[in-house]
Amino acid sequence: GxxxxxxxxxxxxxxxxxxxxxxxxxxxxxxxKLISVxxxxxxxxxxTA
Numbered sequence: 787g788x789x790x791x792x793x794x795x796x797x798x799x800x801x802x803x804x805x806x807x808x809x810x811x812x813x814x815x816x817x818x819k820l821i822s823v824x825x826x827x828x829x830x831x832x833x834t835a
Contacts, residue, residue, distance in 0.1 A: 793800065801807060807823045 795801060802825075805825060807825065809821045811819050811821060813819060
């Protein structure tokens, strides 16, 4: 099986090595929203745009 772990970082180099980034944002007071970005798919879309 694959090993998964949670790493909290704002370092660009660390985030560039990830397959998926997860985050939490608060667009309005008291309402948190979870987001995720699959980096491989984003890189493919950016290179074809």
